[in-house]
Amino acid sequence: MTFNKLDFFFMAQAIRLAKKGLGRCNPNPIVGAVIVAEDKIIATGFHQQFGGPHAEVIAINNCKDKSLLKKSTLYVTLEPCAHEGKTPPCLDLILEHNIKRVVIASQDPNPKVNGVSIRTLIEKGVEVDVGLMEDQAINLNKGFFKRILNNIPRVTSKIAVSSDGKTALNNFQSKWISNEFSRSNVQRLRRFSDGILTSYKTINSDNPRLTVRDVDSSKQPYRFIIDASFQSNSDAYIFKQERVVIFYSKEVANKPNLKAICIPVSCADGVLNFTEIMKHIASMEVNNLLVEAGPGLNGLLLQHRMIDELIIYQSQSILGGNAREMFNHPVITAMESRNQLKLVDYRFFGDDIRFIYEVDYVD
């Protein structure tokens, strides 16, 4: 199937609209929709918040002259839903208004949809074109696609580092390697994440709150703590909060009296099973997991090939000898075994430079 210039133009609008929902729809994907009749946009919509109406529904409702719909094209970034969820299925509404053509950027990987709507629309005689600007549409919802397709979240690790690649002094002092602009940007990362992963070591050395400012406690991202044998200080700030989950070793019998949810995980050689942990996190509908931890946990996640994206705030200073590194693992003995990174973006925050990398694991 071929798409013309106008198709690209209208789908680009839909993608731009989708982005307006960023950070507000999780664990739902963000979606944008544009309705076009006679080469003119007659209505638009985007998914505005979790539980609210879908993009297509908003666009159809926004259309003042519904009689135009039967000769219109709906451009939508994700396959319309076919299942009754928090809202009635979009599929029914499209069919009810006899929309002539539906152009879909990406098929919904959710097993409840996954082509069902596309097939139904075709069977009902709607003209359907799929795959226009598919990569961009998938990029809007990397975490959602990762979780639905692989049953694990998309993992982003955020690390503040000196120019010589150090994350803390040997005595664990790390306040503040990065500047206030970088730290304020980290607030944005947290806001767009469904969960934050850390370890008991970070809890004990930094006693972080790991909260998003100006967001109430019931809407904070989950805080997940790797703590095989309950070594976190029980009076840490984090344990005064809601939505805190500890992963601990199945072999540990005595759970401390904590407000946090404690999840037992199998354990080998003192290291918890990260696959189990990630599956559990995904089962809690976490699409995007942000790691804020030290070289131990970051190293293990890297060794288990679980970090998808690295966000590094590099400051212009030298912490020198004996300071703590970024990753304790993997330990490699040949240059060919090193993992490569792909620079996606770099930007200055004051004197700090933020690098966004995708991790390209060596085969």
Next chain:
Amino acid sequence: MTFNKLDFFFMAQAIRLAKKGLGRCNPNPIVGAVIVAEDKIIATGFHQQFGGPHAEVIAINNCKDKSLLKKSTLYVTLEPCAHEGKTPPCLDLILEHNIKRVVIASQDPNPKVNGVSIRTLIEKGVEVDVGLMEDQAINLNKGFFKRILNNIPRVTSKIAVSSDGKTALNNFQSKWISNEFSRSNVQRLRRFSDGILTSYKTINSDNPRLTVRDVDSSKQPYRFIIDASFQSNSDAYIFKQERVVIFYSKEVANKPNLKAICIPVSCADGVLNFTEIMKHIASMEVNNLLVEAGPGLNGLLLQHRMIDELIIYQSQSILGGNAREMFNHPVITAMESRNQLKLVDYRFFGDDIRFIYEVDYVD
């Protein structure tokens, strides 16, 4: 004294001309000169190579109508010389041609000059203005100023590093962290340096030649090796070359039979006296010293506050746990004690990023 727009314009030309001599005049400074009569440039010159005529002489000789000189202004980036060197003093030639006004960007810090020419010109009735675009003029010859004023060379350390701040695997493998574009740029760094400093550890692990390609052996930069007790492999490539100097401990009695020049240095706790070493290097008229070494030597130089500039080629890869760092020293216990860097330049070489930093040592 005030300078007008035209003064700035003509001095900027002189600075631009000076740069044409880059890498060809060492240990002399690079200098540019512009002669202006009735607001028009009538002649220009720059110092083209060590031992050749100075910028002012070339400019005066380039002037076709010498009768214009008596009503002209000479713009020169460095105070003209007053002493008989490899060429007759420029001062005499300026006076001989009755040049009306001389504008000098920076006074020559060389004790043989250092204001002598300026005073003489004034005494002889020449109009003299000093200090126009002084910072830019001094920046042309940072190494020269550093050596003349402090009796030590300007030290630049070049380090190739992974994204996680690692310079080699634990087994010393480091080929190749940076890509071929970065490595070719290192050739340029060597070409503009009068000496290269390394340690026996680098000689033994990498067996580097540390040469500038397409330059004959008598014009190669000096190669200085820190090797307190002669642990370098005597059959290393470097020892087949000219202009190689080893600094070793005074306490070591038996010098091996090597073509290299061996200089005894005082030593405490197994560490050679770096002040002595740097003074010796300066006495060999080395303005710009390039360090190509590992975390041991780089750490010691940093601890002794001897690195002026860091040139870091950062590749997009992760060497991971247990790999070798950038600096083994200094070891600090409080974040306030960390040395700051000032980013002067950054540039991509393929996927590598080259950062040029000035080191801003903490007080």
